[in-house]
Amino acid sequence: MSAIHANAMPDERRVDRRSPQPGRTPARIIRIPERVRNALGFFPFLAPVHLLLLSIIVIPAFYVGWLSLNTSSFGQAPVYVGLANYVKVLADPAFREALINTGIIVVVAVHLELAVALGMALLFAGGLPGRRFLLVAVLAPYAISEVTAVAMWRFLFDPDIGPVTMALRALHLPILEWSYVPSHGLLIIALLTIWLHLPFTFVILYAARLAIPGEFYEAAKVDGATTLQSFRRVTLPLLGPAMLIALLFRYIFAFRLFSEVWLMTQGGPARSTEVVAVYLYQEAFRFNAFGTAAATAWIMVLISLLLAAGYVLILRRQGGAHAH
Amino acid sequence: MPIERLLAMGGRLVAVALILIWSLFPIAFVLMSSLKPAKDIFAAPPKFIFEPTMRHYLELIAKWGGFFDGLLNSFIVTVGATMLAVVTSVAAGYIYSRHSGRFLNASAVFLIVVRLIPPIAITLPLFPVVNWLRLNDTHLVLILLYATFFVSLGTLLMRTFIDQVPRELDEAALIDGASRFTIMRSIILPIVAPGILAVSVFVVVFAWNEFLFAFVFTATRAKTAPLVISEMIGSIDGVDWGILFAAATVQLVPVLLFVAFMHRYLVAGLTAGATKG
Numbered sequence: 001m002s003a004i005h006a007n008a009m010p011d012e013r014r015v016d017r018r019s020p021q022p023g024r025t026p027a028r029i030i031r032i033p034e035r036v037r038n039a040l041g042f043f044p045f046l047a048p049v050h051l052l053l054l055s056i057i058v059i060p061a062f063y064v065g066w067l068s069l070n071t072s073s074f075g076q077a078p079v080y081v082g083l084a085n086y087v088k089v090l091a092d093p094a095f096r097e098a099l100i101n102t103g104i105i106v107v108v109a110v111h112l113e114l115a116v117a118l119g120m121a122l123l124f125a126g127g128l129p130g131r132r133f134l135l136v137a138v139l140a141p142y143a144i145s146e147v148t149a150v151a152m153w154r155f156l157f158d159p160d161i162g163p164v165t166m167a168l169r170a171l172h173l174p175i176l177e178w179s180y181v182p183s184h185g186l187l188i189i190a191l192l193t194i195w196l197h198l199p200f201t202f203v204i205l206y207a208a209r210l211a212i213p214g215e216f217y218e219a220a221k222v223d224g225a226t227t228l229q230s231f232r233r234v235t236l237p238l239l240g241p242a243m244l245i246a247l248l249f250r251y252i253f254a255f256r257l258f259s260e261v262w263l264m265t266q267g268g269p270a271r272s273t274e275v276v277a278v279y280l281y282q283e284a285f286r287f288n289a290f291g292t293a294a295a296t297a298w299i300m301v302l303i304s305l306l307l308a309a310g311y312v313l314i315l316r317r318q319g320g321a322h323a324h
Numbered sequence: 325m326p327i328e329r330l331l332a333m334g335g336r337l338v339a340v341a342l343i344l345i346w347s348l349f350p351i352a353f354v355l356m357s358s359l360k361p362a363k364d365i366f367a368a369p370p371k372f373i374f375e376p377t378m379r380h381y382l383e384l385i386a387k388w389g390g391f392f393d394g395l396l397n398s399f400i401v402t403v404g405a406t407m408l409a410v411v412t413s414v415a416a417g418y419i420y421s422r423h424s425g426r427f428l429n430a431s432a433v434f435l436i437v438v439r440l441i442p443p444i445a446i447t448l449p450l451f452p453v454v455n456w457l458r459l460n461d462t463h464l465v466l467i468l469l470y471a472t473f474f475v476s477l478g479t480l481l482m483r484t485f486i487d488q489v490p491r492e493l494d495e496a497a498l499i500d501g502a503s504r505f506t507i508m509r510s511i512i513l514p515i516v517a518p519g520i521l522a523v524s525v526f527v528v529v530f531a532w533n534e535f536l537f538a539f540v541f542t543a544t545r546a547k548t549a550p551l552v553i554s555e556m557i558g559s560i561d562g563v564d565w566g567i568l569f570a571a572a573t574v575q576l577v578p579v580l581l582f583v584a585f586m587h588r589y590l591v592a593g594l595t596a597g598a599t600k601g
Contacts (some may be wrong), residue, residue: 035425042419045415045419045504045508046415046416046431048412048415048416049412049413049415049416049435049475049476050416052475053434053472053475053476057472060450061446061449063449064446064449067449123336123340126336128336128340134343136584137347137348138343138347139583139584139590140347140348140351140583141350141351142590143529143579143580143583143584144351144533145532145535145550145553145575145576146533146550147550147551147554147557148553148576149350151553151557151568151569151572152350152351152353152572156350161366161368167369170369195346198347203590203591203594204594204595207591252440256442256443256444259539263557280444280448281444284451285451290448294448294449297444297445297448298445300442300445301440301441301442301445304440304441304442305440307440308437
């Protein structure tokens, strides 16, 4: 592209470079306002990403919002019903059970996972022999498909022949009857989801811990702080933002849990281990009730957005430790 | 105080052992069981020394030919989704890194918000549209879905990585009359290769393993490997664990090696992604 200047600029090589102005392209022959020219220049770069997001996520999300206000099914003309679908969903005992189950799994799995990840991050930061190998070992479950993970879990915890079940029996501990005791089913799904996602939470906390300058700990030592005190006064406050980020991500991802539950228990026995995403799937693809399924979808979107909004508020109150 | 130090050391060793067992035992168990004779798979206590056999793999080839079609589908979809996500993310990330303005900042927030929408919520409205476009059971529908769910993370990651490239480089090129495309291709791309690898790791792992979208949008022709494995789990006449473990091994070994080799980029990507929203 040649740079022909319409405005008075005697020699473009003598442009003032002491204060570089990003985004200032040399003016073209026609004087187009800078902003418009920039927008035109940006378009081919930004369009692909935004086109994908709009056509595959955003517009369908609004379309599902519109569907939730109508009653319809495959091949039926939609009829406007207002909030009737939401009333129906919120009154459905199966939905309430699914919501409670989701809540239980999220609260148990995410907090347990965060505690273990924090312990591991501190252990790793304290210096371990063969740290590189250990890091790869800890990351390994990240590479495993939920489907494969469910297959292993179903075998390891098989009530009759599972190696873990046998080990528990040998130690005279209670075994997990996950295929017909709902609470055991939820527990095994929580364990499975921790196994799959612990690498993610661990890496975030570990990276944050490594970013804390060593001088802080030396200063604490000089001041005569015990290990516990330096943990409470240095580590915890500085890891706070990273812990919040890990928590938010994990809340949102655990809340959309589908595959683990679907493949492990199919939501059974008798819909007792369903989670919200499984309830949505059943409504949509099994009972063809698009209206209630769409209402469930919007309830999921809203809860996810509320979680994120709460997180932003907490960060603001803390004085915004991380710029976004 | 040697006693205390010994205790601390011992505690550390126990913790490390527990971490290793927790992370690796289930995976190792699948790999081992796929090579065990059928009678040893169910042995109690589990056998760690056995006569390895390839029988389950031969049976997998004989009875589940569809699994290898599934692997090929998974491969096509993974490569397609990764390329699409990387190319679009680099282009957008470059603009977000080099320019700012009210519109750009607002659309960066939009990128973060979009990630909060649960995938299952959009399967429902997309289902009739995908059918109407005759895209159901095609590689293309999965490629589009997988790439789309990672372009927002990809864009933000690429922005973080491109931020580290000195602006003076593209300033100088701009003044010499180079176009944005030229600058991106010849200056930015070579420097931000680690960022591209980081984005690739996320998309590859996700696309290779994903279940929900494949379950909803494919049936026979474009069925991916995880879907075939899920059919093995749910087969009516009981699970043939030997074949299932063989299939799981074939599915997980490539991506496990990939993550092991690329773990540095994975950590870099997670770190950058977490701190930049």
